[in-house]
Amino acid sequence: MKNLVRVSLCAAAxxxxxxxxxxxxxxxxxxxxxxFQPGPVPGTVLAPLVDIxxxxxxxxxxxxxxxxxxxxxxxxxxPPLDLATATAAFQEAFDVWNDIPTSYIDMQVxxxxxxxxxxxxxxxxxxxxxxxxxxxxIASSPSTSLIADSVFVDxxxxxxxxxxxxxxxxxxxADVDGDGDIEFPEGFYPAGxxxxxxxxxxxxxxxxxxxxxALNTIPNSLDLxxxxxxxxxxxxxxxxxxxxxxxxxxGRGSAxxxxxxxxDPVDQINGRSLHVDDIAxxxxxxxxxxxxxxxxxxYLNPGDVAFDSVYTTISGSVTDPFGSVIIGGSAFAExxxxxxxxxxxxxxxxxxxxxxxxxxxxxxPLSDSFIDxxxxxxxxxxxxxFVGVEALDSEPVGGNQVNFTGIIGxxxxxxxxxxxxxxxxSESFSDNFTGPNYKLVVNRARSNVxxxxxxxxxxxxxxxxDAFAFAPLGGYLAVRIPISEIEAxxxxxxxxxxxxxxxxxxxxxxxxxxxxxxxxxxxxxxxDGTASIDLNVPFRTEAPFIGQPSDQGPVFFxxxxxxxxxxxxxxxxxxxxxxxxxxxxxxxxxxxNGFPPAVGVDVIDPAAGEINVRRSFISTDGGVxxxxxxxxxxxxxxxxxPIL
Amino acid sequence: xxxxxxxKTPLGLLTVALLMAAxxxxxxxxxxxxxxxxxxxxxxVGECLEMKSEWVGRNLMTRYTxxxxxxxxxxxxGLVEVVVPGGADANRKFPVATVWPGAPIFSPNERAxxxxxxxxxxxxxxxxxxxxxxxxxxxxxxxxxxxxxxASTSGPALQRRESAELDRxxxxxxxxxxxxxxx
Numbered sequence: 001m002k003n004l005v006r007v008s009l010c011a012a013a014x015x016x017x018x019x020x021x022x023x024x025x026x027x028x029x030x031x032x033x034x035x036f037q038p039g040p041v042p043g044t045v046l047a048p049l050v051d052i053x054x055x056x057x058x059x060x061x062x063x064x065x066x067x068x069x070x071x072x073x074x075x076x077x078x079p080p081l082d083l084a085t086a087t088a089a090f091q092e093a094f095d096v097w098n099d100i101p102t103s104y105i106d107m108q109v110x111x112x113x114x115x116x117x118x119x120x121x122x123x124x125x126x127x128x129x130x131x132x133x134x135x136x137x138i139a140s141s142p143s144t145s146l147i148a149d150s151v152f153v154d155x156x157x158x159x160x161x162x163x164x165x166x167x168x169x170x171x172x173x174a175d176v177d178g179d180g181d182i183e184f185p186e187g188f189y190p191a192g193x194x195x196x197x198x199x200x201x202x203x204x205x206x207x208x209x210x211x212x213x214a215l216n217t218i219p220n221s222l223d224l225x226x227x228x229x230x231x232x233x234x235x236x237x238x239x240x241x242x243x244x245x246x247x248x249x250x251g252r253g254s255a256x257x258x259x260x261x262x263x264d265p266v267d268q269i270n271g272r273s274l275h276v277d278d279i280a281x282x283x284x285x286x287x288x289x290x291x292x293x294x295x296x297x298x299y300l301n302p303g304d305v306a307f308d309s310v311y312t313t314i315s316g317s318v319t320d321p322f323g324s325v326i327i328g329g330s331a332f333a334e335x336x337x338x339x340x341x342x343x344x345x346x347x348x349x350x351x352x353x354x355x356x357x358x359x360x361x362x363x364x365p366l367s368d369s370f371i372d373x374x375x376x377x378x379x380x381x382x383x384x385x386f387v388g389v390e391a392l393d394s395e396p397v398g399g400n401q402v403n404f405t406g407i408i409g410x411x412x413x414x415x416x417x418x419x420x421x422x423x424x425x426s427e428s429f430s431d432n433f434t435g436p437n438y439k440l441v442v443n444r445a446r447s448n449v450x451x452x453x454x455x456x457x458x459x460x461x462x463x464x465x466d467a468f469a470f471a472p473l474g475g476y477l478a479v480r481i482p483i484s485e486i487e488a489x490x491x492x493x494x495x496x497x498x499x500x501x502x503x504x505x506x507x508x509x510x511x512x513x514x515x516x517x518x519x520x521x522x523x524x525x526x527x528d529g530t531a532s533i534d535l536n537v538p539f540r541t542e543a544p545f546i547g548q549p550s551d552q553g554p555v556f557f558x559x560x561x562x563x564x565x566x567x568x569x570x571x572x573x574x575x576x577x578x579x580x581x582x583x584x585x586x587x588x589x590x591x592x593n594g595f596p597p598a599v600g601v602d603v604i605d606p607a608a609g610e611i612n613v614r615r616s617f618i619s620t621d622g623g624v625x626x627x628x629x630x631x632x633x634x635x636x637x638x639x640x641x642p643i644l
Numbered sequence: 645x646x647x648x649x650x651x652k653t654p655l656g657l658l659t660v661a662l663l664m665a666a667x668x669x670x671x672x673x674x675x676x677x678x679x680x681x682x683x684x685x686x687x688x689v690g691e692c693l694e695m696k697s698e699w700v701g702r703n704l705m706t707r708y709t710x711x712x713x714x715x716x717x718x719x720x721x722g723l724v725e726v727v728v729p730g731g732a733d734a735n736r737k738f739p740v741a742t743v744w745p746g747a748p749i750f751s752p753n754e755r756a757x758x759x760x761x762x763x764x765x766x767x768x769x770x771x772x773x774x775x776x777x778x779x780x781x782x783x784x785x786x787x788x789x790x791x792x793x794x795a796s797t798s799g800p801a802l803q804r805r806e807s808a809e810l811d812r813x814x815x816x817x818x819x820x821x822x823x824x825x826x827x
Contacts, residue, residue: 030741033734052743120702121742134763136776140729144704144742147732158738159702195740234745258746359697359732360706363751363785400777401746411751411785466677466816 032191060106066128093228119198123181141234215265226271261509316449321429328409350405386436435556456641461615462633465600471584496560503600504547508591518545686718697731704731
């Protein structure tokens with residue numbers, strides 16, 4: 001009990017920290033039990049989520065390279081990697097972050113440590129190729145941080161090894177006693193302060209290469225700097241992002257996107273550098289120009305650029321049509337001129353409960369599961385942006401891959417909605433157009449950019465995406481949407497047809513999944529296993545159509561109510577149905593694999609009662625003949641909304 | 645995306661090569677459904693009853709105890725322990741937590757389909773989730789949280805959603821489990 005009292009006293013003494021504005025959820029989080037406020041479940045306390053980050057007194061962050069493995073074995077039988085080369089690569093990866101002019105983060109390799117055991121909480125920031133048996137990852141970057149506001153005094157043993165980790169003689173973190181671990185200065189440290197970060201790389205399953213000449217397409221071979229840049233983002237608190245395709249012409253994603261393409265050397269080269277999203281979050285959490293104290297790392301020195309001079313924020317809430325807060329979605333800002341998705345942010349700030357006996361966080365009732373309904377996106381100012389939101393629904397990234405707020409959104413099933421954009425001040429749950437339209441000028445912080453998800457639904461003959469299949473070169477893929485299914489959404493005033501989506505991907509992460517066109521056309525199911533589809537005068541055409549990798553790529557329709565009237569009038573009278581059609585290009589992609597883009601399929605499992613519903617068709621003769629597919633359906637989707 | 649060479653061969657126009665979405669994460673290998681099933685020693689539907697964080701050497705780990713409701717592959721009965729990296733210790737002078745980006749956390753009464761890999765050394769008889777968090781599919785979050793959240797997630801509605809989710813998972817994995825290890 002004594003320890004718990006200490007926690008609450010610390011909290012009471014340092015309320016000032018709680019008055020700071022909540023920051024954006026692009027960071028890794030931990031829970032804060034400082035307030036010691038009882039939760040709704042006996043034995044628990046409320047644990048609002050906070051960012052993890054290094055205290056400014058610990059900048060620069062020192063890292064030691066474990067020298068037990070030198071050279072690092074090559075599990076594929078090639079030449080091993082010597083530790084000196086690996087160490088240089090680590091520093092190069094650190095410098096990718098260190099060189100951001102608007103961020104004062106600084107991480108440095110300062111020496112070596114000899115540790116035959118896996119990493120642990122020991123106040124030594126370790127870079128190691130030693131991993132425990134069964135290590136499931138390519139690399140990992142676990143951080144141990146405070147979960148309660150704390151005051152360190154001289155002689156405190158933070159990690160419990162019997163050795164003092166706090167010195168009154170220090171003003172910055174340092175190995176003051178020369179024993180290899182880091183001592184902290186006395187003082188206050190808020191919950192979320194990182195005490196120890198280690199990064200481990202699995203040399204038992206993967207080969208890490210250094211340099212362009214060593215890049216290859218072997219799945220278990222990766223560029224060390226690319227992996228290290230990503231992990232070192234986590235090392236200073238940056239979370240995964242959902243940006244895996246910057247624009248319709250740029251296939252690369254953010255360095256903090258959780259997947260890299262080991263078979264695409266270009267993607268690995270791309271991963272060695274940062275995207276705006278990565279830079280913005282590192283800068284938001286370690287802002288240059290945030291202190292007038294020359295001893296503070298946020299003091300502007302030559303070469304630094306003040307965060308505030310470059311960035312500002314867009315903030316607001318995301319709610320469903322009934323006003324409930326969407327926790328753990330991904331709000332994003334898209335440059336209206338370049339079409340580039342610049343920064344994304346997790347929506348709302350979550351809260352967990354903390355079971356004091358078990359020492360574990362628990363999910364709270366939904367109404368208690370957030371402490372702030374806002375998202376906050378840091379963006380370069382002086383630009384115009386479309387603002388939108390997409391679900392963290394595992395396509396391409398799930399909330400559980402991002403942070404605790406994302407996990408809450410996932411567990412509560414809140415990530416089931418279609419990507420849509422803010423319509424401006426007139427935003428409502430029944431927008432006439434859900435695509436990019438309203439250009440938000442951002443010269444200063446913009447708040448109340450409140451996105452209300454539309455009251456709509458997606459019609460599809462298929463379930464989820466079970467797999468991806470190559471699109472036949474020059475071929476057409478079509479899915480029938482019976483008018484009767486659209487009619488079901490007519491509550492008396494008609495139906496809006498808002499758009500269509502196609503599950504797509506590319507087998508080279510550096511390439512975009514490009515198609516010749518996407519059509520909303522009409523046609524007839526001929527009952528003999530074929531369909532006749534009129535591609536000469538489609539209702540809507542998007543050409544070219546650029547999909548999204550491992551995601552549903554949307555096409556948004558204007559005049560959605562007019563389209564609905566036609567569907568329920570003319571098309572129905574003619575006995576026709578709508579068809580969603582995707583036309584693949586005649587040539588394969590320019591990437592290293594050279595494969596065509598791929599399209600998602602839902603495999604029909606008769607054992608589970610699934611049947612071929614004659615809704616998915618293919619044409620390989622230029623759209624003249626469409627034949628039904630026998631073993632699977634295409635999860636193409638038509639998005640419709642009742643006119644209320 | 646990381647794809648296996650064995651399924652990369654471009655096929656003819658009419659032939660459709662089913663390619664599971666695969667890739668390599670900078671944290672974990674992104675597994676296909678086939679890879680997840682084949683890597684599993686045990687596939688169960690279970691309910692999380694208990695959880696406890698503890699130190700293993702200088703590492704915080706969390707041990708979850710699941711009541712086994714259904715066994716889809718492997719052999720298990722009664723209770724199964726699942727150990728994941730990361731956890732918290734509030735009962736110390738300075739309370740700390742270790743966060744592993746991407747590692748799973750479970751909630752009391754959470755019901756999930758779990759693809760599990762036996763841990764040979766760390767905990768005898770305990771399991772880890774295949775692919776860090778990829779082999780975990782939550783089907784219900786439990787009566788405590790659901791009942792207080794909204795009408796749509798309580799009582800019969802909750803049961804229907806849970807049943808539908810299990811049906812979907814059956815459709816996704818049954819065939820793979822039936823042919824587990826055939827390749």
